[in-house]
Amino acid sequence: MSRSHQDIRADILNLVKEYYDARFQKSEFIPGITPVRYAGRVFDFREISSLVDSSLDFWLTAGRFTKEFELEFASFLGAKYSFLVNSGSSANLVAFTALMSPLLKEKKLNPGDEVISVAAGFPTTLNPIIQNGLIPVFIDVEIGTYNVIVEQVKKAIGPKTKAIFLAHTLGNPFNIDAIVEVCRKHELFLIEDCCDALGSTYKNKFVGTFGHAATFSFYPAHHITMGEGGAVITNDAFLSRAIRSLRDWGRDCYCNGGDNNTCGKRFTGKYGNLPAGYDHKYVYSHIGYNLKATDMQAAIGVEQLKKLPEFCSIRRKNYKNWMEGFKKFEDKFILPRALSESDPAWFAFPVTVREDAGFTRTELTNYLDYHKIETRNLFGGNLLKQPAYSGINCRIADTLDNTDRIMNDTFFLGTFPGITEAQIAYSIEKIESFLNSKKL
Ligand SMILES: Cc1ncc(COP(=O)(O)O)c(C=O)c1O
Structure with missing residues (x-):
């Protein structure tokens, strides 16, 4: 009698542990010979096992592991919505571009608006500002904290300034109280780039939960890894719709891959100048991208998050x-x-x-x-x-x-x-x- 696929899967996953033990022995540190790395993947058999588990599903695109990761990640940070993307740079792109969504009505950013930023940082924190036709306003940073000088931020705000987009440099939280206060006073959006700061806290609360949206990277140098990967979190329902849409080709529909008619009006809605009842799956409310990650990346992330x-x-x-x-x-x-x-x-x-x-x-x-x-x-x-x-x-x-x-x-x-x-x-x-x- 042939064996069930469940039994075969269990055997494969057991072999992964044996493989890990044989392949990834910890080597002794030899000063001057063993490199002292600045960053790198830290994992055990569990990540590989989860990756293999997902590969055996052969679902490939966003599936059960993505759902689990997004839920766990949001719950870990205490955020309402979390979206997995294929890199921290993509997270920055969708989080920032969401501020230009028509869903925000008169609050939306427009080309030519100004955004407070820094030049001492990573390029893809800055790039979405330029790519969307907005004007970065550069503020100097302090030596030691490597974060923005708050007094300069206050002085720099003009009538066209509409947002602040800053990283917590190298995981070191910027002066969140002061920046949030500036945003409140001038009605600015705040996006926190937490690509280097997952797990850092300010007043006992995780960074990323103070602004309108926040971004994370799961490239191997970062706090957890999926090889390539990133996430956006937000508590704002409108931003969450815009972020999902921009990540998923710009589509209006929010069905998970493989699902149909989650909204219950797939063939009954009226959108733009399309004929009534046009299939919601192919209605585009944003000029979007495809920045989704695969379920195999998420499978690694699920295990990394536990660590x-x-x-x-x-x-x-x-x-x-x-x-x-x-x-x-x-x-x-x-x-x-x-x-x-x-x-x-x-x-x-x-x-x-x-x-x-x-x-x-x-x-x-x-x-x-x-x-x-x-x-x-x-x-x-x-x-x-x-x-x-x-x-x-x-x-x-x-x-x-x-x-x-x-x-x-x-x-x-x-x-x-x-x-x-x-x-x-x-x-x-x-x-x-x-x-x-x-x-x-
Ligand atoms: C502050 C900051 N933002 C964004 C990124 C981009 O992340 P990714 O490499 O996942 O695209 C990085 C990358 O290291 C970063 O340090």
Whole structure:
């Protein structure tokens, strides 16, 4: 008698654990040989098992795992709606573009409106503003928190300013009370880019739950991963409709893939100038995209999400270890700083080489690279100095002096759960030997 598919599936999934144990042995750290990574995937057999489980369904597009992930993710953060997309950049694109939805009526953003932003950051926080024909207004950031200078934000707001779109830089919450107050006073939308900040809190509440919408990335460098992936959350019913529609080709219909007639009026509605009863499945209320993820990505995410609280506490512990190690070099580096109301689940440990340190950032990062210690710059430095952005239509509120300093003098080290105490201690030792070699 042939075996049932359920039995075969169970056998395959058991084999996955055996495979994981054989394939992904933890190797010993050999200083100078084993790379000290700044980020990376942290997983066990459960993620692979879930991925294989989903592949055996062969549903491929959004299905049971997507539904589970979206529900769990919203419930973890305390948000009403959550939408899985194929990257953090896509999350930024749909969240921002939703502000231009006709569903928002007279509140909607229009081309030519201004949006407060920063140049010291990741390009795809800025890109949706430009791609939608709006004008970014650049504000300088503080060295240490790497977040926007609130006084400059207040001064920069003009009659055309309609929104604020900011990241919590490297997981460090910006001054949310002050920014929310500015938004309330001037009736601005606030979008929080939490791509680097999943699990960070402000006044004991998760970041991403203060603005009108928030975005997350699940690329391997981030707090949880699906390889590629992202999410948008919101509590606003209109924004949620716009976000879903923009993600799903622009369609008006909100049936899940494979379902029909969830709204109960599939053949009875009247939309635009279409004939009465035109199939709702093919009615488009936004000029949209297809930015959906697959169920296999979601299957990995479901398991990663269970590990998120532990991942965040390891990130906090690693940050503390870096801080203790760096204390003795404080005359050479500006160390990171968080607001007292916040508890960041740090994406990384950023430092800025002091002006009179006697060496350059690049000299040090080259030295660390030679000793197998990975570092990264704070993303694009000053995005306005990047080739893609020369000549864009924008307003610079004040000087971008600190942004330029970050471009020249700032770098970050890893806090991800894959980095160990021994690796941090080795890195600190190497920084010390670099300073000694310079007789500093
Ligand atoms: C602040 C910020 N926003 C957006 C993104 C884009 O995310 P993704 O790589 O998933 O497109 C990143 C990527 O690292 C990021 O750091």
